[in-house]
Amino acid sequence: MSIIEKAVGRLDQSKGAAGAVTPAAESAIEIKAETAAEHAPAVPVASALVEAVIPTPAPAAAPAPLASAEPVAAVQATQRTTQQEQAQTSARKSTSRxxxxxxAQLHQLGMVTPDAERTIIAEExxxxxxxxxxxxxxxxxxxxKHHGNLIMVASSLPGEGKTFCAVNLAISIAMEMDHTVxxxxxxxxRPSVPRYLRLDPADTASAVGLMDVLLDDKLDLADAMLxxxxxxxxILPAGRSHKRxxxxxxxxxxxxxxDEIANRYxxxxxxxxxPPLLLTTEARVLANQMGQIVLVVEAExxxxxxxxxxxxxxxxxxxxNLVYNKAKTFAGGDYYGRYYG
Known part of the structure; x- marks a missing residue:
């Protein structure tokens, strides 16, 4: 019997929209649904009178040669470079906000939210x-093997609900008393997290993110976290798009x-x-470095x-592990249908 057949079988046997997480080899998860200056030595005063003699004027000293302008220009250029780097660093750090x-809007959309009344989706x-x-x-x-606290939420193809599940899973775990997310x-x-969280584009459009941290070794992870x-x-945004x-x-x-993300806290x-696993190579590369994978499967x-x-x-x-998503809960309707196009 195939994995999907098992998932569907469990779905038919479940009451309401209950779900559970089990290894993919056994069954499926089913869902319906950060100095003072030193004094110069005193000049001694002469202790005897000296015959006044009109001295012969000494020849005028030759003027000191002008200092080369090149060292001055070099110092000024260095100062400008340092100032620019400091400005860039300040600009980067300002994104950590x-x-x-x-x-309230997420709750109206049926998403998991803290301090809200118990809902079916929250229980799922x-x-x-x-x-x-x-x-x-x-x-x-x-x-x-390692990094069990790194969990990748993926899907085979676009539109199966991976971002919806990733956002709800993150908020649900953030509600725990002993864990941060x-x-x-x-x-x-195709970054989707800001859209699902209904974030103001002005908050994320210019924010540095994952790609920026990988491209700039002077950029700290904390500078990119929101x-x-x-x-x-x-939240760690995707950051700039990059062809590599x-x-x-x-x-x-x-x-x-x-390693830093997994072990700092x-x-x-x-x-x-x-990203979807069958359309991009990025997802398969990322999967090799994860401790756990949640694969979202769109019902029917x-x-x-x-x-x-x-x-x-x-x-x-x-x-x-598998999440069986958008499963129908009653005739003529579906639990997650209104959230996806």
């Missing part, structure tokens, strides 16, 4: 996040950055909104052949 997420993601959190910080053998917009070609009005949630994005994501700089979980749209192909590409990864 707090942004406001309109939580509570079920999804629990095993992911347990594996992220498990001390025993869970099959995760960094949401990374890793879909550098704090939010959810105290335990920060795949090579950058596969570079030593990316490996070092991931022991309680942090990092959610990566990834993504074929078994597509899912099998993605799982074949991820066969070296032992922690792949």
């Amino acid at each position: 707090r942004i406001e997420i309109d939580l 993601f509570r079920l999804i996040k629990r095993p992911l959190i347990e594996k992220a910080f498990a001390k025993n053998n869970t099959g995760i 960094l949401l990374v917009d890793a879909d550098v070609a 704090k939010t009005n959810i105290d335990t949630l920060s 994005a795949t090579e950058l994501l596969a570079s030593q700089a990316m490996s070092s950055l991931l 022991p309680d942090r979980i990092v959610i990566f909104d990834s 749209a993504t074929t078994q052949h597509v899912v099998k192909e993605v799982l074949r590409q991820l066969k070296s990864h032992t922690n792949v």
Whole structure:
């Protein structure tokens, strides 16, 4: 029996829209749905009178040669360069700021929000996040080689709901008492996180992000992170688009950055909104450096052949979980349908 058949079978048996996270080899996750100056020595006064003699005027001293203007110009150029670098650094650091997420609007759209009443979607993601959190910080053998707290949310093709799931998962984990969350917009070609969070374009359009940190070794990760009005949630934007994005994501700089992200704060979980796996090489490169992968599958749209192909590409990864998304909850309607085009 195929994975999708198992997922569909579990869906038919579930009540309402409950979901759970299990390894892809066993079953699927089902969802319906940061000096004073020194004094000069005194000149001694003569102690005897000296006969007044009109001295012969001494020849005028030759004027001192003018100093070359080249060293002065060099110093001025160096000063200008230093000032420019300082200005650039200040400009970069100014992007590390707090942004406001309109939580009321997200709630109206059916998204997970802190301090809101219990909703079906909130309960769904509570079920999804629990095993992911347990594996992220498990001390025993869970099959995760490294970076269990780095979780990539991906899909096979566009439109399956990966960004929706990544954002809701990040907010849901941020509601935990013992964990902080960094949401990374890793879909550098088509960043979607700002749109789903309904962020003001002025807050993110000029902000540096993931690509900028990889391209500029003088740029610190903290300079690119955006704090939010959810105290335990920060966002790392995608940053500038780059034609060699795949090579950058596969570079030593990316490996070092991931080590820093994973280890700087022991309680942090990092959610990566990834590009579609079958359309980009960036996603497959990124997947090789993740501790866990959540694969979003669109109900009644993504074929078994597509899912099998993605799982074949991820066969070296032992922690792949499935989210069965946009599943119908009642005749004539669907739980997530209104959120996607």
